[in-house]
Amino acid sequence: MELNANDNPNANHNMKRLLLSVLLFFAAQLSTFNFQLSTGIGSAHAQGWPSNYGGVMLQGFYWNSYAETKWTNLESQTDELAGSFDLIWVPQSGWCGSTNNMGYTPKYYWNQRSAFGTEAELRSMIKTFKDRGTGMIADVVVNHRESISGWYTFPAETYNGVTYQMTSADVCANDDGGKTATQAAKEGVSLSSNNDTGEDWDGCRDLDHNSENVQKIIKAYTKYLIDDLGYSGFRYDMVKGFYASFIATYNNYAKPQFSVGEYWDSNNAIKNWISYTKGDGSTPTSAAFDFQFRYNVRDAINNSDWTKLKSDNRLIADNYYKPYAVTFVENHDMEYRSASEQQDPIKKDTIQANAFLLAMPGTPCVFLPHWLAYKNEIKSLIEARKLAGVTNTSSYTTKASTTNYYAAEVTGSNVNLYVVVGKAGSVSSSTPFVSTSDYQEILSGYGYRYLVAKKDGFNHAWLDKASGEYDGEISVRCIALTTNSAAKLVYTTDGSEPTVSSTSIASGNSLHLTQSCTLKLGLVIDGKVVDTVTKTYEIAEFTPHTATIYCRVFNTLKSSWPTMNYYLWTGSSTELNGNWPGKQITETVEIGGQTWYKQTVDITSASYSVNAVFSTGTGSPQTIDVTGIKDDAFFVIKNSVLEDGKYDVTDVTSSYQQYVGVEGVTYDADAEQKLAIFDLQGRRVQHTLPGHVYIRGGKKFLAR
Numbered sequence: 001m002e003l004n005a006n007d008n009p010n011a012n013h014n015m016k017r018l019l020l021s022v023l024l025f026f027a028a029q030l031s032t033f034n035f036q037l038s039t040g041i042g043s044a045h046a047q048g049w050p051s052n053y054g055g056v057m058l059q060g061f062y063w064n065s066y067a068e069t070k071w072t073n074l075e076s077q078t079d080e081l082a083g084s085f086d087l088i089w090v091p092q093s094g095w096c097g098s099t100n101n102m103g104y105t106p107k108y109y110w111n112q113r114s115a116f117g118t119e120a121e122l123r124s125m126i127k128t129f130k131d132r133g134t135g136m137i138a139d140v141v142v143n144h145r146e147s148i149s150g151w152y153t154f155p156a157e158t159y160n161g162v163t164y165q166m167t168s169a170d171v172c173a174n175d176d177g178g179k180t181a182t183q184a185a186k187e188g189v190s191l192s193s194n195n196d197t198g199e200d201w202d203g204c205r206d207l208d209h210n211s212e213n214v215q216k217i218i219k220a221y222t223k224y225l226i227d228d229l230g231y232s233g234f235r236y237d238m239v240k241g242f243y244a245s246f247i248a249t250y251n252n253y254a255k256p257q258f259s260v261g262e263y264w265d266s267n268n269a270i271k272n273w274i275s276y277t278k279g280d281g282s283t284p285t286s287a288a289f290d291f292q293f294r295y296n297v298r299d300a301i302n303n304s305d306w307t308k309l310k311s312d313n314r315l316i317a318d319n320y321y322k323p324y325a326v327t328f329v330e331n332h333d334m335e336y337r338s339a340s341e342q343q344d345p346i347k348k349d350t351i352q353a354n355a356f357l358l359a360m361p362g363t364p365c366v367f368l369p370h371w372l373a374y375k376n377e378i379k380s381l382i383e384a385r386k387l388a389g390v391t392n393t394s395s396y397t398t399k400a401s402t403t404n405y406y407a408a409e410v411t412g413s414n415v416n417l418y419v420v421v422g423k424a425g426s427v428s429s430s431t432p433f434v435s436t437s438d439y440q441e442i443l444s445g446y447g448y449r450y451l452v453a454k455k456d457g458f459n460h461a462w463l464d465k466a467s468g469e470y471d472g473e474i475s476v477r478c479i480a481l482t483t484n485s486a487a488k489l490v491y492t493t494d495g496s497e498p499t500v501s502s503t504s505i506a507s508g509n510s511l512h513l514t515q516s517c518t519l520k521l522g523l524v525i526d527g528k529v530v531d532t533v534t535k536t537y538e539i540a541e542f543t544p545h546t547a548t549i550y551c552r553v554f555n556t557l558k559s560s561w562p563t564m565n566y567y568l569w570t571g572s573s574t575e576l577n578g579n580w581p582g583k584q585i586t587e588t589v590e591i592g593g594q595t596w597y598k599q600t601v602d603i604t605s606a607s608y609s610v611n612a613v614f615s616t617g618t619g620s621p622q623t624i625d626v627t628g629i630k631d632d633a634f635f636v637i638k639n640s641v642l643e644d645g646k647y648d649v650t651d652v653t654s655s656y657q658q659y660v661g662v663e664g665v666t667y668d669a670d671a672e673q674k675l676a677i678f679d680l681q682g683r684r685v686q687h688t689l690p691g692h693v694y695i696r697g698g699k700k701f702l703a704r
Contacts, residue, residue: 046251048259048277049287049363051323052413054391055086056358056382057137057365061116063102063332069368071117075125082132083467084382087258089137089235089365091115093122096146102332103139104237105146105204109164109221110157112229126230135232137258138225142218142250143241144204151183152191152205159224164217171205172196180205198241209246222254233258236286239273240264247286248279259286260326267292267313274324287324290315290362297329297356300406301349304644306422309356309406310398316362323392325362329353335369336650339554339636347640347648348624352421354378355448358385359410359419361394369654379466380443384450387442387460388412400432407432409453415481416453423447424627442479446628456483460531461523467535472542472606473514476535480507484525491521498522498529515539542606547629550589550596550656551614553637557647561621561637564597567613576601576610581619592656596634603630614649623647 058081061069074081074090081088092103095111103114112119126136145166147153156165171180174195179202184191192208200206207214225231234254236247239261251259263273270288277286292314300308311317315325329346330353336345346353351374357364358381371378389412400407405422418439420427424447434451442462443450452458464477480489490502491511495518502522505511511519518536522529549568553561567582569575577583577599585597601610610629614637615622623637624646634656640648 046248046255046259046285048251048274048284049324049326049392050257052391052393053323053363054386054389054413055363056084056385057087057089057326057363058085058371059328059331059365059367060088060090061332062335062367062369063337065368066100066115069116071121071125075121075128078128078132078134080468082129082134084379085134085366087135087137087232087363088129089139092139092141092237093229097148104141105144106141107146107148108155108157109217110159110224111155123229130230130232135257136230137233137235137260138229138231139237140222140225140234141237142207142221143198143238144201144206146204151180151187152189159220162220164220166207166213166217170208170211170214172200172208174200175206176200176202196241197243197246198239201238201241206241209242215246215249218250219253222250222256226254226256232256234260236261238262244273244276244286245279247277248281251277251285252279252281261286261288263288264291267315270315271318271321274321284324287326287363288315289365290325290327293325293327293360293362294329294334297353298344298346301353302347302642302648304423304642305403306406307401307403309408309421310401316360316396319393319395322361325392326365327357327360327362328365328367329357330367330370331365335367336652338655342638342650345650347650349424349447350374351377351445352447355381355419355445355450356406356421358382359390359408359417359450361390361392361396361410363392376466376468376470377445379468380464381450383466384417384443384452387414387462388417388452389414390417405431415455415458418449418451418453420449420451421447424625440479440481442481452481454483458482459484459487459523459525461489461521461533463519463521463533463535465535465537467537469538469540470606471540473512474537474539474606475510475512476519476537477510478505478507478521480523482523482525487523487525489521490524490529491519493517493519495520498532500524500527500529513537513539544605545603545631546600547603547610548598548600548632549610549612549629550591550598550632550634551585551612551637552594552596552635554639556639557637561616563616565615565617565619566597566599567615567619568599568601569611570608581615581622582613591634601629621645621647623649626651 060074092106093112093114094106095108095113096103096105097107099115101115112122129136145154148155152168152171154166156163168184168189169192171191172195173181173191173193177200181191192211194208194210196206197209209215233256240263247261261273263270270291274284274288277284279285293316296308296311296314300306316322316327334344336342350370354366354370366378390410391413394411396408396410398408404426405420407420410417418434420432427447427449439451439453441449441451443464458481460481462479462481465474478489480487488504489507490498490504492498492502498520516537516539518534520532520534523531551564564585565581565583566577566585567580568577585599587598588595589598611625611627612629613622613625626635626649634653636650636652638648638650642648
């Protein structure tokens, strides 16, 4: 209908009201569009992963980490974890029928009692972290499902008045290579008429995602995870098991802010999967783990060849796909679990791996055991990444690539970050050559360096030690990141704000701290403090102690390794057991059913550590270097020879240190009697784990 102002005396007034309404409508739509663009929430199609995202993710668990990563334990670490991580990926939180289940054989979707805690504890953890700005990533396992009895008896679950239940007709026709169909024929029931759209997994029933019932249930489940429990996003397990288009179906319905799929395959296959998650939209609805990035790092470290990091065969090397790259260097499927489950771990140089990870584009996902081992260093690496403004769309240029080290310059939104990683001893202040007139070093450690480009207008104070707990005295380097030659640094150690008249320190010099304090460093330019950085250091008084070094060879090596030599030296290169190959060790001890060689050394200061090489005979064969020993440690010489002819060594301290000092250990076949059982930290436990020491009735026992 055409409007004419002359037809109605109120037309002008009505027209103004109409135009105002239209303008307000479009303004609201534009505001909503901008919000959706920035957050990825509420759009018609989920965007998979935000562009220019500078966050860092933590895989907040490892295999069998039931006690260590229960919901209450993670929540108790909110202050520290939220200070470094923007996202935390946690295990599948639905009930799997056992308190000893990692969640990858799901039974229930709406029963959120799991091996890691109750639903109330889960909700509390998610909310506590969200209030601090850290989102939880749910492990969504929907490729397959475990029945509660028989082959395909799935639970009926009622949520918001609707009952959801899968049946045998929701199971793929060719599940378990035809074994399920054979069983169905015996029982006189029907499976779906559709075959699996992806890889089969022999263990649970593979779900037919073409089934309307399956789609209805999974859509309701994923929306429940976001809207009710409060998760921020999904990590989809085993997405090779069904078409990627179904990811679009679920994500467009539930609208997670973040989605990442575990498509464990080649680089091109992962790219194709990301593209297929578009569904009927124009934008991928999910990111993917950059497995080839991980393999580049593994090969560089395990083969002692750092040129492997120059690969273009990874998601972050492609400008279109790198926003959808979630990078990592190790996870629960690759970590060393035990002698019988060695998996595919990084064998050494873990901190170098993380230094490379946290400098490069993509969204880095740090593995919890690495965080626990190098917490304060990883904090500083994350702070440096965010200082430079490195994001999932940053570009990078290889600056040097040799067997001994690799260097790259990464473009940050604030300033460029220069990273060097490599063999310990090969990465120094002169390797590779970086002009001090163009760059300033902000971090350095065992086999890595971080530098930032000098840039006009980039004015920051920097401390090279992160806030945290430290054993004994520490030295903290104070750095003025500025091109202003007249700038100066001032500081306080009592928590007060530094002023232009506070104590000054030259850029590059270090403060030697022996007591806990809050250190504030200010950058002064033109008579004003223009930037202040604050760190809180909890410094424990160092107590001299002894450290026992335990070592044994892998069982298949015993015949070729009849004796054991320890060659030991300190950080100052003082030899403790004489010249190479050191001395033959004859003292042994039985621990955990294994015979270990042992030698005890004195740790005399917080900075004192011992390095070791193990060998036999006159020094051949020998192992790689083992460095930084400060406390009791257990090492296993593996039946694995690296390219340089040296045997690899696995640190298994976490599995065996619990036995040290436990006297009168007895084997108890009845570890499940009703008498209360406690772990060595005094926490009551419901179930024991084989090979672990517990306290019951005031006595220690070894469960098996």
